[in-house]
Amino acid sequence: MGYHQIHVGDIVDVTITGIQPYGAFALLPDQTSGLIHISEISDRFVRSVGNYVTIGETIKVKVIDIDEKSHQAKLSLKAVAKRRKFRRHRRPIVETPKGFRSLEEMLPRWISRGINKEEDV
Incomplete structure (x- = not known):
């Protein structure tokens, strides 16, 4: 493994490495990969994952699960986006x-x- 141990619940910066109709693949700080499933992109209807992320882009996501066998993380963009909503000025x-x-x-x-x-x- 890499230099930074990733745990469920962590909010980390990841780099988008691939986009598919069902989600986006990302490289985590510990050099493992993760998937942001289309259902974890936004609370709104997502027509195209590419409308939300681009290859090479670095974004913040929340680690929602880690598959112990494959060491692949399940990631959520909408979990981090929800946190931002509370910072709106009234x-x-x-x-x-x-x-x-x-x-x-x-x-x-x-x-x-x-x-x-x-x-x-």
Whole structure:
């Protein structure tokens, strides 16, 4: 084996080495291979694995299983992508007035807030 022992649950950088209709093959840091099955690419429908990864690309994946006989890892891209979703910035809550007259009164405040936020950037 290589210099870095891989365990189930690890999140590792892998290099995509091949793409098939059923998934993508990857080289792990310990020089073993793994497969990201099409069902582990995304939570959404995956028409083509090549729309998500390219050969030679380095990506982060989660090791979800290791076959002891073949030493091939089963990998998940969507498990790592799910973790990223929680880092989204939430939009501020805006008070919403009722009726057109209230909109007219609130518009200058909303514009002012927007301008001030742009200046902060």
